Amino acid sequence: MAKLQDIIQWCDQTLAAAEFKDYAPNGLQIEGKAEVNKILCAVTASQGAIEAAIDQGADLLLVHHGYFWKGEPYPITGMRGQRIKTLIKNDISLVGYHLPLDSHPTFGNNAAIADLLELEHLEPLDPNERRPIGNIGYLKQPMSPEAFKAYVSERLDYDAIHLPADKTEIQKVGFCTGGAQDFIHKAAAQNCDAYISGEVSERTFYEAQELNVHYFACGHHATEKYGVQRLTKAISQQFNIEYSYFELNNPI
Known part of the structure; x- marks a missing residue:
């Protein structure tokens, strides 16, 4: 008690x-x-x-x-x-x-995604944030977009929606769980190869193409459980x- x-x-x-x-x-x-x-x-x-x-x-x-x-x-x-x-x-x-539980480096939703995907050398998605809501991590080895979609879907137990870009390999990955699809602009500013969030919007399809960042929607609930x-x-x-x-x- x-x-x-x-x-x-x-x-x-x-x-x-x-x-x-x-x-x-x-x-x-x-x-x-x-x-x-x-x-x-x-x-x-x-x-x-x-x-x-x-x-x-x-x-x-x-x-x-x-x-x-x-x-x-x-x-x-x-x-x-x-x-x-x-x-x-x-x-x-x-x-x-809410946001404190997205951000926490041990208990947070983003920390869990990094662990599940075995992303290394974590850094803030937005360098100006003292307590980052989103992060960037690196795969041990580059993957093709198709292989990364399968990897993310298996690790997060969710059939990820992939909005493609032109890049042929993925290694630097931005991510922020839940309804953070618009942070794809931050991922592009940090030259990420891919960006992961929970939800997706109609506009995100065009943003992935024009910003040249592969987008993977992995479920609001699924990324925040x-x-x-x-x-x-x-x-x-x-x-x-x-x-x-x-x-x-x-x-x-």
């Missing part, structure tokens, strides 16, 4: 959450029980994840995509109202970390409490 506030304080400090300008509040979003015996983590605080937390007796739901995003309407009604009502009724805390698991495992070890992961295979 651990105190909720101790967990939040440890996470906030570990992830340097206060140093990020984000689109939603990082940390505790809905306060439940003061004591935590079990954590359930999930990519998104969907109704399915909330119901799983209830079924598994979790006191805290830790996610990458929480609530209260900039631009959302203030009234707590409809789908979001139902989710929040269910959490409060069952006294379950909701904790969300690692950070919450890494962080929650670390919390479990730090505070000696139980945890589990809820997977709802979102194909987007």
Whole structure:
């Protein structure tokens, strides 16, 4: 058993959450029980994840995509109202970390992608960022675009969408998980051979061609399911409490 506030304080400090300008509040979003015996983590605080937390007796739901995003309407009604009502009724805390969990060099989504793809000599995708959201890494050996598509698809367990460029070999790879397709411009500025993100837009097809950077869309959910698991495992070890992961295979 651990105190909720101790967990939040440890996470906030570990992830340097206060140093990020984000689109939603990082940390505790809905306060439940003061004591935590079990954590359930999930990519998104969907109704399915909330119901799983209830079924598994979790006191805290830790996610990458929480609530209260900039631009959302203030009234707590409809789908979001139902989710929040269910959490409060069952006294379950909701904790969300967005950009800090993309960026962290050990627990982050991008760090996990680098490990899975065995990318070496990591550097920031944007040299001006103190805490980089995206990164650049290098393959041990160059690959053809076709071989790299197969490699990425196998390692990330997702049928990657490849938007081709003219380069015949890939070794220098930029990457940023989730909905960061527009960072392909940053990858081009750093002379990357390829760029990986989660989502893809219609405009990205032309940008890959004209910027001459191979683009690989590997799924928003699929590229961001690692950070919450890494962080929650670390919390479990730090505070000696139980945890589990809820997977709802979102194909987007």
